[in-house]
Amino acid sequence: MVGIVVFPGANCDHDAYHAVAHVLGASARFVWHKETSLSGATHVILPGGFSYGDYLRCGALARFSPVMGEVRRFADAGGPVLGICNGFQILCEAGLLPGVLGRNEGLRFVCADTFVRVESADSAATRGLSPGTVLRLPIAHAEGRYQRGPGGLDGDGATGRTLLRYCDEAGETTRAANPNGAEGNVAGVANRAGNVVGLMPHPERASEAVLGNVDGRRILEAFLRC
Amino acid sequence: MQARVYVTLKPGVLDPQGNAVRGSLEALGFSKVQDVRLGKYLEIELAETDPMAARASVEEMCRRLLVNPVVESFRVDVPGTP
Amino acid sequence: MQARVYVTLKPGVLDPQGNAVRGSLEALGFSKVQDVRLGKYLEIELAETDPMAARASVEEMCRRLLVNPVVESFRVDVPGTP
Amino acid sequence: MSAIDAETIARHGLTPAEYARIQEVLGRDPNLVELGIFSVMWSEHCSYKSSRRLLRGLPTSGPQVLQGPGENAGVVDLGSGLAAVFKMESHNHPSFIEPYQGAATGVGGILRDVFTMGARPIASLDLLRFGAPGNPRTAYLLAGVVAGIGGYGNAIGVPTVGGEIAFDESFDGNCLVNAFTVGIVKADRIFRGSAAGLGNPVIYAGARTGRDGIHGATMASASLGAGSEEKRPTVQVGDPFTEKLLLEACLTLMKSDCLVGIQDMGAAGLTSSSVEMAGRAGNGIRLDLDRVPVRETGMTPYEILLSESQERMLLVAAAGREAEVEAVFREWDLSVAVVGEVTDTGRLQAFFRGELAADLPIGPLTDGAPSYDRPAAPPRDLADRRRFDPVALPPLDLAGALLSLLSRPNIASKEWVFRQYDHQVRLGGVVGPGGDAALVRIEGGPLGLGLSADCNSRFCFLDPYEGARHAVAEACRNLACVGAEPLGLTDCLNFGSPERPEIMWELSESIRGLSDACRALAVPIVSGNVSLYNETEGRAIQPTPAVAVVGRVDDCRKTAVAWFRRPGDLVALLGRAWGGPPQLGGSERAALAGVTAGRPPPLDLELEKAVQLACRTMVRAGLLSSAHDCSDGGLLVTLAECCIMGPPSERYGARLALDPGDHRADLALFSEEPSRIVVSFGPERREEVERAAAAARAPFSTLGVVGGDALAVAGLVGLSVSRLADAWRGGLPAVLGR
Ligand SMILES: Nc1ncnc2c1ncn2[C@@H]1O[C@H](COP(=O)(O)OP(=O)(O)O)[C@@H](O)[C@H]1O
Numbered sequence A: 001m002v003g004i005v006v007f008p009g010a011n012c013d014h015d016a017y018h019a020v021a022h023v024l025g026a027s028a029r030f031v032w033h034k035e036t037s038l039s040g041a042t043h044v045i046l047p048g049g050f051s052y053g054d055y056l057r058c059g060a061l062a063r064f065s066p067v068m069g070e071v072r073r074f075a076d077a078g079g080p081v082l083g084i085c086n087g088f089q090i091l092c093e094a095g096l097l098p099g100v101l102g103r104n105e106g107l108r109f110v111c112a113d114t115f116v117r118v119e120s121a122d123s124a125a126t127r128g129l130s131p132g133t134v135l136r137l138p139i140a141h142a143e144g145r146y147q148r149g150p151g152g153l154d155g156d157g158a159t160g161r162t163l164l165r166y167c168d169e170a171g172e173t174t175r176a177a178n179p180n181g182a183e184g185n186v187a188g189v190a191n192r193a194g195n196v197v198g199l200m201p202h203p204e205r206a207s208e209a210v211l212g213n214v215d216g217r218r219i220l221e222a223f224l225r226c
Numbered sequence B, C: 001m002q003a004r005v006y007v008t009l010k011p012g013v014l015d016p017q018g019n020a021v022r023g024s025l026e027a028l029g030f031s032k033v034q035d036v037r038l039g040k041y042l043e044i045e046l047a048e049t050d051p052m053a054a055r056a057s058v059e060e061m062c063r064r065l066l067v068n069p070v071v072e073s074f075r076v077d078v079p080g081t082p
Numbered sequence D: 001m002s003a004i005d006a007e008t009i010a011r012h013g014l015t016p017a018e019y020a021r022i023q024e025v026l027g028r029d030p031n032l033v034e035l036g037i038f039s040v041m042w043s044e045h046c047s048y049k050s051s052r053r054l055l056r057g058l059p060t061s062g063p064q065v066l067q068g069p070g071e072n073a074g075v076v077d078l079g080s081g082l083a084a085v086f087k088m089e090s091h092n093h094p095s096f097i098e099p100y101q102g103a104a105t106g107v108g109g110i111l112r113d114v115f116t117m118g119a120r121p122i123a124s125l126d127l128l129r130f131g132a133p134g135n136p137r138t139a140y141l142l143a144g145v146v147a148g149i150g151g152y153g154n155a156i157g158v159p160t161v162g163g164e165i166a167f168d169e170s171f172d173g174n175c176l177v178n179a180f181t182v183g184i185v186k187a188d189r190i191f192r193g194s195a196a197g198l199g200n201p202v203i204y205a206g207a208r209t210g211r212d213g214i215h216g217a218t219m220a221s222a223s224l225g226a227g228s229e230e231k232r233p234t235v236q237v238g239d240p241f242t243e244k245l246l247l248e249a250c251l252t253l254m255k256s257d258c259l260v261g262i263q264d265m266g267a268a269g270l271t272s273s274s275v276e277m278a279g280r281a282g283n284g285i286r287l288d289l290d291r292v293p294v295r296e297t298g299m300t301p302y303e304i305l306l307s308e309s310q311e312r313m314l315l316v317a318a319a320g321r322e323a324e325v326e327a328v329f330r331e332w333d334l335s336v337a338v339v340g341e342v343t344d345t346g347r348l349q350a351f352f353r354g355e356l357a358a359d360l361p362i363g364p365l366t367d368g369a370p371s372y373d374r375p376a377a378p379p380r381d382l383a384d385r386r387r388f389d390p391v392a393l394p395p396l397d398l399a400g401a402l403l404s405l406l407s408r409p410n411i412a413s414k415e416w417v418f419r420q421y422d423h424q425v426r427l428g429g430v431v432g433p434g435g436d437a438a439l440v441r442i443e444g445g446p447l448g449l450g451l452s453a454d455c456n457s458r459f460c461f462l463d464p465y466e467g468a469r470h471a472v473a474e475a476c477r478n479l480a481c482v483g484a485e486p487l488g489l490t491d492c493l494n495f496g497s498p499e500r501p502e503i504m505w506e507l508s509e510s511i512r513g514l515s516d517a518c519r520a521l522a523v524p525i526v527s528g529n530v531s532l533y534n535e536t537e538g539r540a541i542q543p544t545p546a547v548a549v550v551g552r553v554d555d556c557r558k559t560a561v562a563w564f565r566r567p568g569d570l571v572a573l574l575g576r577a578w579g580g581p582p583q584l585g586g587s588e589r590a591a592l593a594g595v596t597a598g599r600p601p602p603l604d605l606e607l608e609k610a611v612q613l614a615c616r617t618m619v620r621a622g623l624l625s626s627a628h629d630c631s632d633g634g635l636l637v638t639l640a641e642c643c644i645m646g647p648p649s650e651r652y653g654a655r656l657a658l659d660p661g662d663h664r665a666d667l668a669l670f671s672e673e674p675s676r677i678v679v680s681f682g683p684e685r686r687e688e689v690e691r692a693a694a695a696a697r698a699p700f701s702t703l704g705v706v707g708g709d710a711l712a713v714a715g716l717v718g719l720s721v722s723r724l725a726d727a728w729r730g731g732l733p734a735v736l737g738r
């Protein structure tokens, strides 16, 4: 069962639920941020949105919600955790993923389709996807500029690894294809063990043909297979 | 020379960020926090040696760009000026 | 008692907002501006009379919540403390 | 308490005659608190005193209408137990003073109007007007307003899926920010703003009350003048985070049966919400102001009653159920307090520190508010406005004219705007911004809603009656392009000062036009808003009776986009190909030459109906690859847009034959003749498409074929798709100086 954590201000919680439960047929349950148990969830999703209004710094206040203690224990025990957009920001603030997400270089909110290239199949959300695969995935954020920070994500995977990079349709990680100024065009990362994943793009928005895109299913399916 | 600018919300103007921070600090057990107001802090590096001229110029920047007079007020700090 | 907290980006960390402000100031004709860094300024009202205790508590707030040590550093100002 | 002198009365925006009426109603002088209450309730914004009589003539009924005007929002039945709740509201004056917060709180306000009725908001639109592109303030306002709309809508998680934006120097001193939201509710779970049930508790929930926005309603009812800078402290700051909590808490509460009535505190805050709720139920309300959660110390009854702090709701619960209500709001970390009860007095009685701070009869505050039959007369320069000879427009090379028109901000791509809006959250965006109408899937599907907001202010300036009819026709035509059938309409009537006869004439002509078009197209008007005094130092905006139409799509998997999708498809025109002389009154082509004159193109609503029916039928039958209505800029602009509106991987040229007959091509191809839609379809569908057009009695002509990387019109013009796209994409960023 997938536990979808509902922080105050989360707004993609229903979308994650819809994609997981209605589109992919997995069982799912909302977990209210004041709960102190994950009630037997086998997978955890921290959905997108504006937890606590994104006030102070995005993800900074949500990190202290009561449920986060359980999420940390679950992650430490190797359970698969997927943070999407705001969920990614929360995982970074909580120190479960290396780095930090800063204000977009262009300073504006950006809602658009991007292309991303799979860099590593070694994570709970990319297992089974071959490196080099190009996916079209939507983004919607004002603070998605990934920064490793000193002591953050390194090249050899000791602190974590890069999963996705923004690229053009042909898979080239050009500057023009970088929507927010992220260092190294990084769009998604995993922790060292690969069970905790953060993505700025929204796979749940790209899971149904009627919405014009099904590339995100591959990520969600990989995650559910874990 | 470096000038420092402190931009704060005018009294009475709602500060959603400050409120949220206060709530979180309370939840973290900082029980003595009564109020939090969140503002901006700018460090401006200027090619200017005259402190009074620097201050005048920075105040002008505040009025024209840095501060939204509808909801904010500001204070400028330039070493060597009152 | 009021404590003041200044949060700044660490040296070397990219500051797109500061850069944008510098660009706009230049466009407005403030030609002597060399650099702008944008940070946060917090005013925290505390029910505390001991300045040293207030400072200790606010520094703790900074470490736990107010500041992200990966990219930010901070300074705390409490009247009556060094 | 200070005495009520003439200056105090004037400062409250009341005329001496109105004050005399207050004295007469009360049989005594009001105190200052009571004067404040009358001032906001009798403001133009709350009382509709200049427009009420005119609005009575609107067509508001239809079998699908579950709630017409008079509530927080209108409601239409969608069948299968669901209903759509929607409304449009202006936040013009606050946005001009503080664009970010003004626009943000405008969005917050319209969202509350929708969820207060029990509906979950699923999509928003924004209709915007700014001054001349070259005016430096235009870029500032545009950037701030767009950021504010996104800042609020994105955070709360309601997608902004479309809207409209146009520029004209008449908006230099008064921008327009009209926000629309639609929500979905179970048809048998609609909540209303009624304070029923004597003795029931009146409950306050949401954010605390501060001193912000006192007299916002009065401000929205006054022209901006040189002194308007001083009104700045009344601007409110929005908190989308709190509103998100409020939304979820209210919707949770509405699943139980403990609520009797609910209304948001919008303009005039606690005063108008309690007075209107009492008025609708024919009851009274007693308020204990000491119990209102406040944010600042020392607040007076005057301030508590008139504050326009955002993100607040007033509820009436069933007696004895207070604890349940309080528990829900506490779970969402919101302030909540029982602040009064429903009484049989027919009065608003507000107590503060044991004393009666205000004691007023409800009737005179609501239905008994002044209503004026203000003099109306056509503007003196109307004949001048309408004097126009298109042939006198200097001739232009066709390619150059097309590129110039594509880059004009009114026509250019609005991507710079809608990229800043989350238009996908809630997984409804089947057709997003950037086409004609948006198409939003309703949870689970396949049912969907088509949404479009429209108004051509220039047409309305030249002929408000015809312009208003065009607005309705165009919005419905946009819906037809995605296969949606109109169910209902909401309007936002933006005009100058009603104290001037020509403005009253514009208003009444517009309302007549709206009514006629809605009757002809069988679209009821279920909600709306009037914003007057949009003028500065005697200079009014172009009249802008904005409309937003909501339509139904049974199966949103069968729809069409606006752009060419497949090389080899045939391109055809639904509607009259070439009629009489080019229709260029109020057109973009004329504006390109610096001319705003003439009369808007005549609109034949029977033809319009036929074209819409034909298009809708084709889309619903899955016959079309694309459908795009012809509006600003005319046919050639529309065809160019069909080549460049799609994502980069879907941009195709076309080879076309257009025959302007005896007319100058640089005029005829830019004629803004209405009731036309450009469609494309696979050649194998040709017969079916022609049959559908004939069955609907819609004129139909093939224009050419999709393909290549240029828009090539035989013998007239050939331009590469990339050049067209660059011109079109660069138009708006140029306004912003980037
Ligand atoms: N132009 C109009 N057309 C139709 N209905 C209108 C119009 N203007 C106002 N109304 C209706 O009058 C009522 C009062 O409107 P308004 O004061 O704007 O509501 P609110 O109190 O939510 O701001 C609403 O039900 C609204 O739908």
Ligand SMILES: [Mg+2]
Binding pocket: D435, D436, D437, D478, D629, D630, D631
């Ligand atoms: Mg259109």
